[in-house]
Amino acid sequence: MTRRVLVASRNAKKLNELRRILDEAGIAGIEIIGLNDVPPYDEAPETGATFEENALTKAHDGFAATGIPCVADDSGLEVDALNGMPGVLSARWSGAHGNDEANNTLLLSQLGDVPDQRRGARFVSACALVADGVEEVVRGEWPGVIGRKPVGDGGFGYDPIFYPAGGDVSSAQLTPAEKDAASHRGRALRQLLPALAGLAAG
Template sequence: MSRVLVASRNAKKLKELRRILDEAGVAGVEIVGLDDVPPYDEAPETGATFEENALAKARDGAAATGLPCVADDSGIEVDALNGMPGVLSARWAGRHGDDAANNALLLGQLGDVPDERRGARFVSTCALVVPGGAELVVRGEWPGVIARKPVGEGGFGYDPLFVPEGGEVSAAQLTPAEKDAASHRGRALRQLLPALAEFAG
């Protein structure tokens, strides 16, 4: 069994990757999170792009543990805000990971924006770094629009505000399987599957 570190403590992200590996039939890979390895100094996310942040996190994890490391940096880009919050998505309202405050601030900023200009996309950039070896960076995008109010109890982050393109319900109303099939992170992670399958091989 090959161990692959996912540089995250977010149980939902870890579960998502495990589900995607299972569905793709990739056996022989054990996904471990940051809570499963000895602590190490994690560099702050100071990159200007999702790619820079994901690669920095994956390099840190691979160097500290000697395991192949997958890291993702993700967020939402809103057309009417010139692509913001972008890399600042998790701390848009000031405190890291305060989903309710982030959603409220985003809604306030878009208060006057008409429906036809509320386009947005979730972006996930995933980096895979093998100690002393390959580096691979992939990007997944999930287009949609920002709703007028949050709906749904599932998901996390901006899911309750995000209605995927062509859909009628928010990302927070999708089942985990429906979300994996369409989401930005699912799209990015599936691009890493061939490389992950090689470790398992």
């Protein structure tokens, strides 16, 4: 018997990332579906002060609306020189939600005179799983630095300007497998594997 798990996202890359991580862990019996696969429901605005708060709200909304175990994530970029911003405002840093190019351009201009040694940053992902009798929130972090200009055409969001610690390519230059192995969301999702395996077994 296959257990459906809803990922509270319309981003095909996020759905495929969890599918790959489940396959890699050898967890069978779970079918990952997204918001495009269920009837529309009212989604609460992301007004939480933390990634964890937003992820948990999204997971509760998805489970309450559909009755299907729900995984939700909230993720973004924390830049040391900006006191941890853009943080939960990452997707709408330039004003318009999800305008990656504008967000990257604004962030680079804000860091224009910041020297290389002070351009530390980290991607953060909080992932929540809500199901009958299950409520779990985990956090993954991916440290690195902000480059001087966008490089690479893979990934999305701030990937073209983020250089993972210890590497010399941007996260937009990594293959999907390389990114899964290291990324903040991959690190968080792997922490949910025991709970997801329990759902599959149940």
